[in-house]
Amino acid sequence: MTAATAADYGWIRSSSSLFRYALETGYTLVLVRGVPPEEVLTAARAEPQGACRGLATLIERHQELFDESDGWEECVLAGACTLPGEGGDWTLVLVLGGDLGSPGFMETLSTGTRVVSHSSNGGKPLHFFHWYEDGELRTTFEWPSARTGSTPDQLNRVMREVGLDPTADEAPGADRKAGVFALAERLTGVRVTEALLAEAAYRTGEVPEQPAEEWEKVVIDITDAHGKRTYVEIRRDQL
Numbered sequence: 001m002t003a004a005t006a007a008d009y010g011w012i013r014s015s016s017s018l019f020r021y022a023l024e025t026g027y028t029l030v031l032v033r034g035v036p037p038e039e040v041l042t043a044a045r046a047e048p049q050g051a052c053r054g055l056a057t058l059i060e061r062h063q064e065l066f067d068e069s070d071g072w073e074e075c076v077l078a079g080a081c082t083l084p085g086e087g088g089d090w091t092l093v094l095v096l097g098g099d100l101g102s103p104g105f106m107e108t109l110s111t112g113t114r115v116v117s118h119s120s121n122g123g124k125p126l127h128f129f130h131w132y133e134d135g136e137l138r139t140t141f142e143w144p145s146a147r148t149g150s151t152p153d154q155l156n157r158v159m160r161e162v163g164l165d166p167t168a169d170e171a172p173g174a175d176r177k178a179g180v181f182a183l184a185e186r187l188t189g190v191r192v193t194e195a196l197l198a199e200a201a202y203r204t205g206e207v208p209e210q211p212a213e214e215w216e217k218v219v220i221d222i223t224d225a226h227g228k229r230t231y232v233e234i235r236r237d238q239l
Contacts, residue, residue, distance in 0.1 A: 001086070004185040006163035009178035011194045018055045018198060021096075023177070025062075026122035028095040030106075031188045033113045037080035037091045037203045043109060044101050046078055046205025055079075055094075055197045061204060062096040076209070079202030086189025094197065100207060103130075103137070111135045116187045118180045129180050131155070131187060144176070158186050 012019050032040055041048070052058055062077040069075050076098035082089050093100055099119065101109070109115055110132035118129045130140045131149070139155050141147040144164040156166040162182035163174060185191055 001158075002185050002189055002191065004162060004182040004191065006175050006178040006182050008185075008191075009181040010175070012178060012181065013175065014194075017194055018059065019194065021059050022094065023120055024122060026097055026120055028093075028099050028117060028119040029184070029192070030091075030093040030095070030100050030115065030117040031085070031184060031190055032091045032093070032109060032115050033085065033188070034088055035091055035109070035113065037082060037093070040091050040093055040100075040109070041078060041080055041203060041205040044078065044105065044205070044207055046207045049077070049204040049206055052079065052202050052204055054199055058094070058096065058202055058204065065206065066097070076207040077204060078207050079200075079204050081200040081202050083190050083196070090188055090190050092190065092192070092200075094202075095207060098207065098209075106130065106132055107135050107137065114187070116184045118177075118184060120177070127177060127180070129183065144179075155183065155187075159183060162186060 011017055012023070014020075030040075035043075049061065052061060058077070058079040062075065065077055066075045076095060078093050078095045078100060080091055080093045083092050084090070100106075100117070106115055106117065112134060114134075115132040116130070118127070120127045126142065128140065128142050131138045137149045138151045139147055139149040141152075144159055144166050145168055147153070147166065153166070159166045159179075162179050164176065164179040164183065165174075181192060
């Protein structure tokens with residue numbers, strides 16, 4: 001395991017960093033062990049868009065896609081490349097504008113291997129981390145102190161080491177996003193650098209919008225400060 005900490009990823013906040021585009025527009029960064037880039041994109045049902053060199057070109061292609069869609073927000077472009085890491089080759093997928101796939105897809109993708117991902121939805125304050133192992137979501141969180149998954153506490157020691165506090169809100173001045181980058185490196189052995197993203201040769205694909213999940217009912221169950229409970233069940237066939 002590497003000794004990465006949040007300090008190793010301060011470059012993501014640099015005013016000159018190309019990654020700032022991903023932070024502003026929304027992104028998902030996925031690391032998959034042992035599955036080639038073309039297979040990951042095929043599994044995600046991404047429509048092939050050829051190859052490109054460097055993050056600047058990937059960003060240009062995403063902007064072109066956005067313009068062609070008349071500003072439709074679900075313009076999702078993925079660029080995938082191969083990198084060395086712990087236990088062999090890993091595929092890094094940088095998705096601009098959205099997600100690579102649904103949680104169910106990520107579980108399937110991790111069958112027999114490990115998948116680590118983190119994401120942001122752009123200007124809104126939603127930032128997620130996911131660790132999948134052999135089809136199982138082991139640890140996931142938005143805030144480090146509110147973890148779920150089959151082993152929500154397994155990474156606690158490592159989280160502290162990289163600069164994330166698993167027991168409380170982040171300290172003033174702490175960079176949770178940089179800490180998540182470092183946590184992903186601890187789990188994969190893949191060091192993501194500004195130069196790496198800027199120079200990588202990407203296979204690209206346009207990722208389709210994920211269909212909304214079917215639902216049968218919604219339950220509203222609220223207990224106020226006085227102990228009064230409001231319980232309402234709304235079924236789909238009632239609408």
